[in-house]
Amino acid sequence: MKSGGEYDIIVAGAGLAGTLAAAAAARKGKNVLLLDRNPEAEVGKKTVWGWTCGDAVAGSHIDFVQKKMGVQFGQPELDRRVDGVYALSPDLKTKFMFEGVGYTLDRPEFEAKLLEIAKKSGANYMSEFEVQSPIIENKKVVGIHGRDKNKEEFTFRSKVVVDALGISTVIRRNLPENPYVDRVIDTDDIESTGRYIYEFELKGEDLAYFDPDNALIHLNNVMAPGGYGWVFPKSGNRVNIGLGVQKKSLDIRNAKLGKKDNLQTLIDEYVKWNPLFKNLKLWNKNNNGKGSWSVAVRRNMESLVYDGYMGAGDSMVMPNPISAGGIGPALISGILAGENASRAIEANDTSVKGLWQYNIDYNQAYGKKMAGMEIFRIYLQSLNNDILNYGMKSFLTTKEASDITLGLIPELSVASKFKMVLKGARNLSAFSNLVYVVGRMKAMNEIYEHYPESPDTFVPFKQKVVHMVEEAKERFPSSPI
Numbered sequence: 400m401k402s403g404g405e406y407d408i409i410v411a412g413a414g415l416a417g418t419l420a421a422a423a424a425a426r427k428g429k430n431v432l433l434l435d436r437n438p439e440a441e442v443g444k445k446t447v448w449g450w451t452c453g454d455a456v457a458g459s460h461i462d463f464v465q466k467k468m469g470v471q472f473g474q475p476e477l478d479r480r481v482d483g484v485y486a487l488s489p490d491l492k493t494k495f496m497f498e499g500v501g502y503t504l505d506r507p508e509f510e511a512k513l514l515e516i517a518k519k520s521g522a523n524y525m526s527e528f529e530v531q532s533p534i535i536e537n538k539k540v541v542g543i544h545g546r547d548k549n550k551e552e553f554t555f556r557s558k559v560v561v562d563a564l565g566i567s568t569v570i571r572r573n574l575p576e577n578p579y580v581d582r583v584i585d586t587d588d589i590e591s592t593g594r595y596i597y598e599f600e601l602k603g604e605d606l607a608y609f610d611p612d613n614a615l616i617h618l619n620n621v622m623a624p625g626g627y628g629w630v631f632p633k634s635g636n637r638v639n640i641g642l643g644v645q646k647k648s649l650d651i652r653n654a655k656l657g658k659k660d661n662l663q664t665l666i667d668e669y670v671k672w673n674p675l676f677k678n679l680k681l682w683n684k685n686n687n688g689k690g691s692w693s694v695a696v697r698r699n700m701e702s703l704v705y706d707g708y709m710g711a712g713d714s715m716v717m718p719n720p721i722s723a724g725g726i727g728p729a730l731i732s733g734i735l736a737g738e739n740a741s742r743a744i745e746a747n748d749t750s751v752k753g754l755w756q757y758n759i760d761y762n763q764a765y766g767k768k769m770a771g772m773e774i775f776r777i778y779l780q781s782l783n784n785d786i787l788n789y790g791m792k793s794f795l796t797t798k799e800a801s802d803i804t805l806g807l808i809p810e811l812s813v814a815s816k817f818k819m820v821l822k823g824a825r826n827l828s829a830f831s832n833l834v835y836v837v838g839r840m841k842a843m844n845e846i847y848e849h850y851p852e853s854p855d856t857f858v859p860f861k862q863k864v865v866h867m868v869e870e871a872k873e874r875f876p877s878s879p880i
């Protein structure tokens with residue numbers, strides 16, 4: 400095995416999180432090596448399926464990168480501006496707006512731009528390198544091991560390894576047993592998702608099915624059990640259309656309906672269900688027109704650091720538990736990881752303790768509301784279409800629903816509570832479950848407001864969090880039908 404040398408920081412994975420981590424650290428004068436399995440022309444490609452994603456990102460997350468890195472995005476990478484995201488009830492009678500202004504990205508273009516930023520910032524980039532495992536010495540991560548494009552084996556050593564390998568990371572999964580970063584996650588917290596990018600002609604107008612100015616999310620536990628379908632406009636006459644499911648909910652739904660649907664049949668049914676599209680043609684630029692992959696929809700790892708190790712983006716299961724939006728958290732965490740890795744190296748302490756400030760910074764910037772939102776996701780997955788229809792119409796005001804999707808906890812108004820009491824026992828119990836969930840979200844947010852200042856108090860904190868999530872899973876089993 401060859402030695403590839405020693406760096407301050409190795410960033411494994413040149414996706415959204417990795418390119419920005421490398422850029423941020425290189426700007427602090429660190430000697431950075433950015434490694435990825437793709438050829439340079441396909442930077443950021445997640446799998447053989449391409450850059451599989453819904454491509455929607457909040458404008459505030461793009462602003463964060465622009466401000467922090469002093470860069471400006473435009474076309475072609477910001478493919479289309481949208482006013483916001485609407486979530487529609489299964490009967491399409493109620494819709495809630497959330498997120499606000501955002502963009503649908505041209506992901507291959509966006510990733511190419513991020514790589515350019517990393518390289519201009521001074522990061523060393525090695526393409527077509529397959530990371531195979533971390534190198535562990537005395538229980539500390541001290542580098543990585545893998546193969547280059549000629550299948551030659553290499554080791555690279557560093558003071559810090561940033562794991563930005565996405566959800567299938569081989570680094571996190573091969574860490575030593577430790578109290579900080581879990582090596583495996585619950586499969587019920589993973590959504591199987593897939594989508595097409597199509598060119599189309601419109602047959603008519605109906606904003607419940609296609610809205611040129613907004614991203615649409617269809618909640619429907621028959622069509623997308625334990626997940627949702629989406630129709631996101633792109634530039635020209637193009638659309639990103641797909642859906643995600645929770646495997647357990649899909650199994651329950653299939654058993655109850657006597658069906659044998661899988662992710663692909665559900666996506667194809669969902670496309671057919673939409674009455675507005677005709678002459679659909681796969682838009683296969685970069686071979687990226689059709690694909691499927693997994694998204695974790697739970698709280699991010701309670702700790703994002705271990706001795707010599709930091710994680711950013713999907714490797715740390717960062718996507719928002721309700722919307723599955725992982726672009727924003729990957730961008731934010733990448734920058735914060737790069738900055739904090741540099742700071743720890745300057746302070747000559749890359750132990751868990753020395754890297755801990757990254758946990759605090761990420762929690763403050765984005766992470767602290769995610770665990771509460773995971774509880775809401777678990778509750779949502781326990782509702783059938785009838786209750787979803789009724790609940791979206793009657794339980795929440797638009798403002799309350801939008802607060803929840805932002806991780807803010809609404810005070811469910813006294814008037815709406817009183818109205819519910821007048822509406823009979825079945826609805827009352829569904830409503831009281833919502834009141835319970837909102838209370839638990841509040842309690843979880845409170846726990847995260849006091850995120851541990853150092854690793855010393857981390858274990859009891861994590862126990863509390865895990866206990867509350869398990870309690871919610873027990874109380875609200877998946878029940879799509």
Ligand SMILES: Cc1cc2nc3c(=O)[nH]c(=O)nc-3n(C[C@H](O)[C@H](O)[C@H](O)COP(=O)(O)OP(=O)(O)OC[C@H]3O[C@@H](n4cnc5c(N)ncnc54)[C@H](O)[C@@H]3O)c2cc1C
Pocket residue numbers: 411412413414415416417434435436437442443444445446451452453454455456528529530531563564565566567568569592593594641690691692693694711712713714718723724725726727729
């Ligand atoms: C179908 C679908 C729809 C989605 N829709 C949205 C959406 O609309 N909005 C949103 O915000 N989020 C969405 N997401 C989530 C979002 O795409 C991810 O959260 C985001 O890509 C995470 O970025 P990342 O940099 O952490 O990881 P990734 O994008 O997965 O990048 C990881 C990089 O590491 C490389 N890599 C992996 N393993 C190795 C290895 N062993 N050796 C070398 N290189 C390796 C990969 O090739 C890739 O370049 C969606 C996800 C899916 C699957």
